[in-house]
Amino acid sequence: MKFAFGLKMDTSTIKMKKSPLIVLGMLCIAFFFNSCYYDSKEELFGTTACDTVDVTYATTILPILETSCLECHSEANAGVLGGSQILEGYDFLMDYVVAGDANASSFYNSVAWVSGYVEMPQGSDQLSDCKIAKIRAWINAGALNN
Ligand code: HEC
DSSP, rough: HHHHHHHHHHHHHHHHHHHHHHHHHHHHHHHHHHHHHHHHHHHHHTTTSSSSSSSIIIIIIIIHHHHHHHHHSSSSTTHHSSTTTOOOHHHHGGGOOOOOOGGGHHHHHHTTTTTTTTSTTSSSSSOHHHHHHHHHHHHHHHHHOO
């Protein structure tokens, strides 16, 4: 009897312990499927797709230059690191841009790694396809100082 009683106590203790675990497990499963759902939603509806419409000099082009180019092509550094090519500031950048024609712009051709142009950013990986597409779109939309 004593043994049976002890067993009973044990089982009920186990049951008490199990239920929070089961709830936790179900929450984990719920979170798992939830994140899968959002992943596929991104793929389906293109949250990760490249927006080449909402592209401006200030919000798109300048940040790319600041991140990947100006360490060499700033006014201060270009002489030493950037082959004396200054890309800092809209007016200087336009020396490498034919407004409305990305294919004629060395700014575009150098980041797109078109043969015959020096591949930029020098010594680093190529910019993402999306950044290159945005540069192309900005130039072809008239390369506005916007
Ligand atoms: C590590 C330094 C460095 C970085 C970073 C760099 N460049 Fe250059 N860039 C150079 C040098 C050096 C030259 C001159 C190369 C030559 O004339 O052979 C040059 C030349 C250029 C030219 C002139 C190409 C031509 O054919 O006339 C353009 C345009 C250019 N870079 C754009 C960029 C852009 C855009 C970025 C950023 C995405 C970038 N560079 C990042 C060093 C750099």
